[in-house]
Amino acid sequence: EVQVLESGGGLVQPGESLRLSCAASGFTFSSYAMTWVRQAPGKGLEWVSSISGNGVSTYYADSVKGRFAISRDTSKSTLYLQMNNLRGEDTAVYYCALRLGGNGWFPIDYWGQGTLVTVSS
Amino acid sequence: EVVMTQSPATLSVSPGERATLSCRASQSVSSDLAWYQQKPGQAPRLLIYGASTRATGIPARFSGNGSGTEFTLTISSLQSEDFAVYYCQQYNNWPPLTFGGGTKVEIK
Numbered sequence: 217e218v219q220v221l222e223s224g225g226g227l228v229q230p231g232e233s234l235r236l237s238c239a240a241s242g243f244t245f246s247s248y249a250m251t252w253v254r255q256a257p258g259k260g261l262e263w264v265s266s267i268s269g270n271g272v273s274t275y276y277a278d279s280v281k282g283r284f285a286i287s288r289d290t291s292k293s294t295l296y297l298q299m300n301n302l303r304g305e306d307t308a309v310y311y312c313a314l315r316l317g318g319n320g321w322f323p324i325d326y327w328g329q330g331t332l333v334t335v336s337s
Numbered sequence: 338e339v340v341m342t343q344s345p346a347t348l349s350v351s352p353g354e355r356a357t358l359s360c361r362a363s364q365s366v367s368s369d370l371a372w373y374q375q376k377p378g379q380a381p382r383l384l385i386y387g388a389s390t391r392a393t394g395i396p397a398r399f400s401g402n403g404s405g406t407e408f409t410l411t412i413s414s415l416q417s418e419d420f421a422v423y424y425c426q427q428y429n430n431w432p433p434l435t436f437g438g439g440t441k442v443e444i445k
Contacts, residue, residue, distance in 0.1 A: 322428035323371035
């Protein structure tokens with residue numbers, strides 16, 4: 217059974233850092249690009265970052281470029297999102313997601329349940 | 338950046354009626370358009386990809402149409418479980434991957 221389970225969310229103050237993890241199982245982790253999508257409370261979906269299966273290629277939304285870093289550890293089948301210099305506008309549920317059902321990175325057809333990050337003083 | 342605009346923001350429909358949701362792209366995205374359904378407290382679920390192909394397990398009452406810049410999602414006969422928020426997303430020209438602002442389908 218395919219599972220992606222996010223963890224690492226919580227309450228932090230502006231300017232602090234947090235690292236999210238997404239533990240994957242049930243599929244060959246290194247064969248799939250992975251993506252983080254976030255959703256601020258009561259708002260729509262926002263793409264954050266994506267990474268290739270081999271970890272070589274990474275992409276970021278302008279809103280997080282230079283502050284967030286996506287990475288993956290194939291030996292642990294885990295995706296990460298290192299978030300530095302956090303701002304109030306980063307408050308959101310962060311979803312780990314991927315395309316399992318076909319070629320290419322998109323569209324996303326599998327989502328985790330999300331982890332909430334709250335940035336507030 | 339391709340801007341995705343959904344209309345209306347809210348659609349009030351009675352169970353059993355037809356619902357038509359619209360999505361417009363600021364430039365052509367060919368048929369690289371997906372629709373997602375999201376219920377409160379849940380992750381999004383893929384309904385349609387390639388503008389018109391239903392994802393695995395999606396009922397036939399959901400249909401997608403369009404190409405280029407104009408797209409529609411039609412729910413032919415609304416069931417109680419279909420009341421939710423629907424998002425379109427383009428994956429033709431990325432980064433960034435972009436979503437529409439969503440259409441909430443509510444019970445009339």
